Amino acid sequence: MHSRSEIRRALFAVVVLALATGLVYGQAFTSLSGTVGDATGAMVPSAAVAISNVQTGAQREATTDNAGRYSFAQVLPGTYKVTAKAQGFSEFVLNTVELLVNSPATINITLQVGAVTQSVQVEAAAVRLNTTDASLGNAIGTTAIVELPFFARNVTGLLQYQPGVTSFGAGDDRDGAVNGGKSDQANVTLDGVDVNDQNGRAAFTSVLRVTLDSVREFRTTTSNGGADSGRGSGADVALVTKQGTNSYHGSLYEYHRNTVTAANGFFNNRAKVPRAPLLINVFGASVGGPIRKNKAFFFLNYEGRRDASSSSVTRTVPTDTLRQGIVQFRDSKNVLKQIGPAEIKALDPLGIGVNQAVLKIFQNDYPRGNDNSIGDGMNTTGFRFNAPTPLHQNTYIARLDYTLDNAGKHQLFWRGNLQNDGSITSPQFPGQQPNSVGLANNKGFAAGYTALLRPNLISTLRWGLTRLGTESTGVRTSSFTYFRGFSDPYGTSTGSVRIVPVHNVTEDLAWVHGAHDIRFGGLLRFVNNGLSSYARAYNSAVTNASFLAGSGADITPASLDVNRNDTTSYTYAMTALMGLITQGNGNYNYDINGNTLSTGTPVGRHWKNEEYEFYAQDTWKIRRNLTITAGLRYALEPPVHEANGIQTSSNKPFADWLDQRGALADQGRSQAEAGDLQAILANSPGGRPLYPYHKNWSPPPGHCLHAERR
Numbered sequence: 001m002h003s004r005s006e007i008r009r010a011l012f013a014v015v016v017l018a019l020a021t022g023l024v025y026g027q028a029f030t031s032l033s034g035t036v037g038d039a040t041g042a043m044v045p046s047a048a049v050a051i052s053n054v055q056t057g058a059q060r061e062a063t064t065d066n067a068g069r070y071s072f073a074q075v076l077p078g079t080y081k082v083t084a085k086a087q088g089f090s091e092f093v094l095n096t097v098e099l100l101v102n103s104p105a106t107i108n109i110t111l112q113v114g115a116v117t118q119s120v121q122v123e124a125a126a127v128r129l130n131t132t133d134a135s136l137g138n139a140i141g142t143t144a145i146v147e148l149p150f151f152a153r154n155v156t157g158l159l160q161y162q163p164g165v166t167s168f169g170a171g172d173d174r175d176g177a178v179n180g181g182k183s184d185q186a187n188v189t190l191d192g193v194d195v196n197d198q199n200g201r202a203a204f205t206s207v208l209r210v211t212l213d214s215v216r217e218f219r220t221t222t223s224n225g226g227a228d229s230g231r232g233s234g235a236d237v238a239l240v241t242k243q244g245t246n247s248y249h250g251s252l253y254e255y256h257r258n259t260v261t262a263a264n265g266f267f268n269n270r271a272k273v274p275r276a277p278l279l280i281n282v283f284g285a286s287v288g289g290p291i292r293k294n295k296a297f298f299f300l301n302y303e304g305r306r307d308a309s310s311s312s313v314t315r316t317v318p319t320d321t322l323r324q325g326i327v328q329f330r331d332s333k334n335v336l337k338q339i340g341p342a343e344i345k346a347l348d349p350l351g352i353g354v355n356q357a358v359l360k361i362f363q364n365d366y367p368r369g370n371d372n373s374i375g376d377g378m379n380t381t382g383f384r385f386n387a388p389t390p391l392h393q394n395t396y397i398a399r400l401d402y403t404l405d406n407a408g409k410h411q412l413f414w415r416g417n418l419q420n421d422g423s424i425t426s427p428q429f430p431g432q433q434p435n436s437v438g439l440a441n442n443k444g445f446a447a448g449y450t451a452l453l454r455p456n457l458i459s460t461l462r463w464g465l466t467r468l469g470t471e472s473t474g475v476r477t478s479s480f481t482y483f484r485g486f487s488d489p490y491g492t493s494t495g496s497v498r499i500v501p502v503h504n505v506t507e508d509l510a511w512v513h514g515a516h517d518i519r520f521g522g523l524l525r526f527v528n529n530g531l532s533s534y535a536r537a538y539n540s541a542v543t544n545a546s547f548l549a550g551s552g553a554d555i556t557p558a559s560l561d562v563n564r565n566d567t568t569s570y571t572y573a574m575t576a577l578m579g580l581i582t583q584g585n586g587n588y589n590y591d592i593n594g595n596t597l598s599t600g601t602p603v604g605r606h607w608k609n610e611e612y613e614f615y616a617q618d619t620w621k622i623r624r625n626l627t628i629t630a631g632l633r634y635a636l637e638p639p640v641h642e643a644n645g646i647q648t649s650s651n652k653p654f655a656d657w658l659d660q661r662g663a664l665a666d667q668g669r670s671q672a673e674a675g676d677l678q679a680i681l682a683n684s685p686g687g688r689p690l691y692p693y694h695k696n697w698s699p700p701p702g703h704c705l706h707a708e709r710r
Contacts, residue, residue, distance in 0.1 A: 029074045029075060029076065029077070029101070029192070030075050030076075030077050030100060030101055030102060030103055030104060030105065031071070031072060031074065031075055031104045031105070031510075031517070032051060032071070032075060032082075032097070032099060032104075032106075032107065033069070033070065033071035033072065033105075033517070033621070034069075034070060034106050034108045034109060035064070035067070035068045035069055035070070035108050035109070035624060036049065036064045036068050036070060036084055036086070036108075036109045036111060037068055037108070037109070037110055038089070038110065038111055038113070039111075039113070043064075043066075043067055043068025043069075044064060044068050044086050044089070044111060045064055045065060045066045045067070045068060046064060046086065047064040047068070047089075047109075047111070048062075048063055048084065048085045048086070049061070049062050049063070049064065049070045049082070049083070049084045049109070050062075050082070050084075051072055051081070051097075053076070053078050053080055054078070054080060054081055055078060055079060055245035055246060055247075056244075056245055056246060056294065056297060056401070057246060057294035058294075058403065058411070059408050060072050060075070060455075061455060062455055062456070065514055067515065069514070069515060069621065071456070071512040071517055073458050073512055073517060073519075074450065074458040074460060074510045077099055077100055077101040077216065077217050078098075078099060079096060079097070079098055079099075080097045080098075081093070081097070082094040082097055082107060082109075084109045084111060086111055088113065089111035089113060089114060090111065090113070090114035090115065092109050092110075092112075094109075100217055100219065101216075101217040101218075101219040101238050101240050102221060102236075102238045103219060155210050155211075155212055155218055155239070160204060162178075162220050162222050164179040164222045165177070165235065166178070177203075177234070178222050178233075178234045178235040179222055180233070181233030181234040181235075182233070182234065183202070183234065184201035184202070184234075185233045185234030186235045186236075186237060187229075187234065187235070187237065188206050188237040188239070189236075189237070189238050189239065190206065190208060190210060190239045190240075190417075190444075190446065191239070191240060191241050191413070191415050191462075191464075192460075192462050192464075193444075193464030193466065193504050193506070194464065194504040194525060195208045195239075195444065195466050196502075197468065198468070198500055198502055198527050198529065199468065199500050199529060207442050207444065207468045207500075208417040208419070208442060208443075208444050208466060209393070209395050209442070210239055211284065211301055211303045211395055211397065213242075213251055213253065213286045213301055213303070214286065214299075214301040214303075214397045215241065215242065216240045216241060216242040216243070217240045218239055218240075219237070219238045220235050220236070220237050220238075221235060221236040221238075222235045226519075226617055226629060226631055227519075227616065227617040227631025227633045228519050228521060228615055228631070241299070241397065241399050241415050242286075242288060242301075242399070243288070243299050243401045243413070244288035244289050244290060244291075244297030244298045244299045244399070244401065245288065245289065245290070245297060246289075246290050246293050246294065246297075247289065247290075248288070248289035248290075249287070249288055249289065250285065250286055250287035251285065251286045252284075252285050253282075253283065253284055253285070254281065254282065254284075255280075255282040255283070256280070256281050256282075257279075257280040258278060258279050258280075259275060259278045259279065262275065262276075262278045263275070264276075265312060267314075267371065267373055268312055268384065268386075270371070270373065271370045271371040271373075271382075272370070273312065273370070273371075273384050274386065276309070276310040276311055276312050276386045277308070277309055277310045277386070278309045278310075279307065279308040279309055280305070280306075280307050280309065281305070281306045281307075282304070282305045283303070283304055284301065284302050284303030284304060284395075285301070285302055286299070286300065286301040286302075287299075287300050288300070291400075294403070295402065295403050296400070296403070297400070297401045297402075298398070298399070299398070300397070300398050301396075301398075302395065302396055303395045304392070304393065304394050304395070305391065305392065305393040306391070306392055307389070307390055307391035307392070308388075308390055309388075309389060309390070309391075310386040310387055310389060311386070311389045311426060312384060312385075312386055313385055313387045313426045314371065314382055314383070314384050315382070315384075315429065315487035316375050316380050316381075316382060316485070316486055316487045317367060317368070317369050317375075317381060317382070317383045318362045318379065318381075318486065319369060319375070319377075319378065319379055319380060319381045320368065320369075321338065321378075321379070322362065322379045322380075322573055322577065323359075323362045323363050323366075323368075324340075325354045325359055325577065326338050326339070326340050326341075327339050327344065327379060327570065327573045327574055327577060328379055328573075329378065329560070329562050329563065329569065329570040330378075330562075330565075330566050331560075331561040331562065332561050332563055334563065336378070337560075339560070341353055341354045344574070344577070344578065347554075347555055347557065348555075349554060353578065354577055354578065355578055355579030357579065358483075358576060358577055358579045361489055362577075365489040365490070366383075366429075366486075366489055367383050367429060367430070368383075369381030369382055369383050370382070370383055370384060371383065371384040376566075376569040378566070378573075379569055379570075379572070379573035380485060380486060380569070380572075383429070385429075385430050387427060387430070388424070389423070389425060389426055390423070390424050391422070391423045392421065392422050392423075393419065393420075393421045394420045394421070395417070395418075395419050396416075396418040397415075397416070397417050397418075398415070398416050399413065399414070399415040400414045401413045409452035410449070410450070410451050410452070411449070411450045412447070412448070412449055412450075413446075413447070413448050414445065414446070414447045415445060415446045416443075416444070416445040417442075417444050418441075418443045419441060419443065420440075421438075421440040421442075422437070422438065422440075423437070424437050424438075425437075425438070425493075427491065428487070428488060428489070428490055428491040429489070432490065432491065434475075435474075435475060435491040435493040436472050436473050436474055436493045436495070437472070438471070438472050438473075439473075440469065440470045440471075442466075442467065442468050442469055442470075443467050443469070444464065444466035444467055445464065445465055446463075446464040447462065447463055447464070448460055448461065449461045449462075456511060456512040456513065457509070457510070457512075458509070458510045459508070459509050459510075460507075460508060461505075461506075461507060462504075462505070462506045463503075463504070463505050464504045464505075464506075465501060465502070465504075466501075466504070467499070467500065467501040467502070468499070468500040468501075468502075469498075469499050469500075470497070470498050471496070471497045471498075472493075472495055472496050472497075473495045474491075474493040474494035474495035474496075474534055475490075475491040475492070475493055476491070476492050476493060476534070476538060477600070478538065478599075478600070479538045479539040479540060479541075480538070480540055480541075481540065481542065481543075481581060482540065482541075482542050482543075483543050483572075483576040484542050484543055484545075484572055484575070484576070485568075485569075485572035485573070485576070486572075486576060494533070494534035494535050494537065494538070495533075495534050495602075496532065496533040496534065496535065497532045497533075498530065498531050498532075499528075499530045500527070500528065500529045500530070501528050502525065502526070502528075503524075503525070503526040504523070504524070504525050504526075505523070505524040505525075506522075506523050506524075507523070508521035509521060516618055516619070516620050516621075517618070517619040517621075518616075518617070518618050518619075519615070519616070519618075519619075519631075520616050521614070521615055522612070522613060523611070523612070523613040524611070524612060525612075525613075526608075526610055527607075527608065527609050527610070528607075528608055528643075529606070529607040529608070530604075530605070530606045530607075531604065531607075532602045532603070532604045532605075533602060533604075533605075534600075534602050534603075536587040536589060536603055537587065537589070537599065537600050537601055537603065538587065538599060538600060539584070539586050539587055539599060540584075540585045541581045541583060541584045541585065542581070542582075542583045542585070543572075543579070543580055543582065543583075544575065544582050544583040545572065545575040546571070547582045547583040548583075551582050552567075552571045552575075555571065555574045555578070555580075556570065556574075587599075589601065589603050591646075592644065592645055592646050592681070605644075605646065606642065606644050607640055607641065607643065608641060608642075608643045609638065609639070609640040610638055611635070611636075611637050612635070612636045612637075613634065613635045613636075614633070614634045615631060615632065615633040615634070616631060616632055617629065617630070617631030617632075618630055618631070634696070635696050641682065642682070645681060645682075645683045646681075647681065647682045648679045648681055648682060649679070649680070649682045650679060651677065651678045651679075651680050652675075654677065657674060657677050660674040661674045
């Protein structure tokens, strides 16, 4: 187990690395490399190679080594112009090269003999084939992102169409599994900063909504990622926000969907419930351009969504016969039988029979059923209705880029996202208030500094904050009683508030040395997960014939000959109709001093965890057609803990306690010698973390070493 002092030493090492090199993380960048040769195939040393961003004017320069090799590491994705010059050769000009995020590109240049003042113009389409390393995945540019149809315009949903990705549908815990990795092992970054949902860990999910018109590029790596990427065994999803250019550009858009193109459901038709209204409008605008040409740029995007739709809701309600105090069942010969209030009173040991207060609730608070596909058809049936479920979303995105010097060696960027969302769920029954109102105000920003320390040494420091903020209101204000087997006559939802800020610092250092492209870096992640919930703030009671011994048998005499398949339906109906409250559920919450919190007091928790990761990687180009990549990554994750000390653990490791008891049993000795296993506060004397430290030396996800022939 690592001590806190070890963690502090690890943190100090990362800070020193950041100050010495400037942090760069291997996300949201790309690279370009290759060789310069002549028509005979001989390599040309000391050739000057330059790349220039067509849209922003940013430039980088490199000189080929004795083997004619050149390399540009940590390049922002974009459209570039490539030129090469050497004494005795005509200038080489490649006008259009599309460098895509996390997709290393290789361009081998052939110079023609001629005067230096002459140039050879070459036109090229986007370079999309990765021949530099063995990572598998796809990079998708702006055109495809904007023009492809997306449900709810969720760009990260593109992950489900990649090879090796398993998609079963919403709610399936396997949804989003990638090449055998679990769905919660994916890693999503926006401009190199963590935007994962640290609470739900669902696949295809970013805490910050990424609008289609704000995304420049989208890259998924599904296998063989390098040591500089990944934090788990799933896919790496890298998104890049658009930036301004030397020309102004913008867009106005609206997407509309309505009931005309929607079909009614089968069960709605059968219950004669009309088609649920559907009205969705997504609209927005974007604009980007120069603040100062070749120096400072801006990009802004607003997108709104308004849903005035309804959803089909189903509830389980009493049948017309039960509403009259009549319980139905089938006997052992499958003959349908009934018993009314008089017979029920005779069965009641107290001689009370049907509870008139319950009968009043069944008759007045429950609507009559309209869907016999729900319930048992004897005592319970279904009620289906359309309920308004309006939704509104507002998304604001801004990005600023600034070049500090004329040579373009020092660059800054800032990106901010803000969301204001609201939604309303369906009521328990028509005419009642909604069960809950949901609010979300997720927000985040990223800031980065990229420094070209030398032509072959590049550093980038990034710091980001991604904050999940959600709130759900409830309608419950007191303890309540409910009928087992029936929907509650009124809403019983409870409210909660969850705030999860995640601070993320990343560092990469790219050093090109001859045939070697060497990367060093690290990552710090600090997660705070705060929750205030009313879920266990109230008590409840239920009519449950299965809870107390004999309570079901008392109302199910053998003389009735109830079919065993109808026992549950019969006892649920009888217990509810007679008002037999046999089960009580008490929620008792305590503060850290052991004082009981009063009923209706929300329970607050604050969990914290930290993650430290370091890596080193070398991409060695042995020959033009052979590359070997090797890397190593170390991760240290202290246990998640409750920051306010409200966390318990056993006084000794559970596995050790079981092993000790087993050993005593083998010796024929009393297991009492192992002592009691006690729950104590984790931060109290004798307490210990609930989980061990997670630490691991590992190769890059999916591979340690690969060689690729081209």
